[in-house]
């Protein structure tokens with residue numbers, strides 16, 4: 001046994017920041033950002049934490065699923081931009097929901113949603129849980145260097161969530177980790193130890209854009225093909241590919257290399273930017289609420305990012 005997705009939810013903060021707004025902060029322009037990244041606007045938090053947004057997405061997913069919050073046995077959450085190292089984001093969401101179930105965070109940056117689903121599948125397989133909340137939530141605006149035009153134009157804030165129940169609809173997943181900090185690095189504040197001698201790197205998102213780009217296209221293509229083959233499936237069997245929304249051009253490249261029509265890839269990066277662990281559950285919620293999914297549809301979810309970590313899974317709706 002694995003699980004079925006019973007409901008989805010999302011939340012983005014009300015403030016919309018356009019490319020023109022960002023061009024007042026750094027030397028950039030709408031044309032460059034739209035052409036190179038595909039982002040037209042992003043939502044940015046002015047007064048909500050990652051846990052606040054995650055809680056709102058969770059409540060929306062609970063409502064969509066018809067599951068009462070008291071039925072939840074486990075909360076799994078991910079965030080690279082939570083306000084505290086401890087309590088974890090999942091602890092804070094549990095607190096805000098007024099629950100007392102077990103909670104756990106997983107750090108796998110932009111790939112985290114698939115890592116969370118795999119972890120949930122393990123709990124279901126061991127029959128330890130009946131209902132699980134899975135949440136990706138990010139206030140990336142907190143850890144973006146707003147003076148670095150190479151990164152600040154890409155990211156946005158928001159949260160996505162799913163409610164899982166017992167079922168057989170998580171078909172398979174593949175994971176790949178190539179650990180290292182030279183391509184993407186989000187260092188913590190180094191502290192004030194009078195004894196530590198290493199230099200402080202600014203505690204913001206550092207990213208070698210082109211290396212990340214190549215890694216991302218390769219990860220989507222290699223892992224998707226591998227996973228489909230392992231399950232005797234082809235792209236024809238997949239209703240939608242719902243990739244991590246990192247860059248429109250990454251998705252376009254993958255579509256060309258895989259010879260899969262663009263229309264099969266769900267894309268919303270133009271409206272939300274890259275919301276890291278939240279991007280796939282936000283996209284799932286949009287597909288769900290737009291009525292684009294029918295029972296039995298197969299979805300392929302490829303994700304990639306900091307770690308470097310990448311993953312892909314197949315879910316039956």
Ligand code: UT7
Nearest residue numbers: 028029032036037110149150153209210212213246247305
């Ligand atoms: O979710 C985590 C995973 N992250 C990603 O997947 C991000 C992957 N990478 C990317 O999305 C792209 O590499 C970026 C959007 C980050 C950068 O695009 P690029 O086409 O790789 O640009 P580049 O870094 O090669 O820079 C090209 C030029 C440079 O100018 P010169 O040296 O050619 O004069 C940059 O300084 O573009 C310049 N540039 C900008 N110009 C206007 C870089 N950022 C900007 C900007 N506005 N915001």
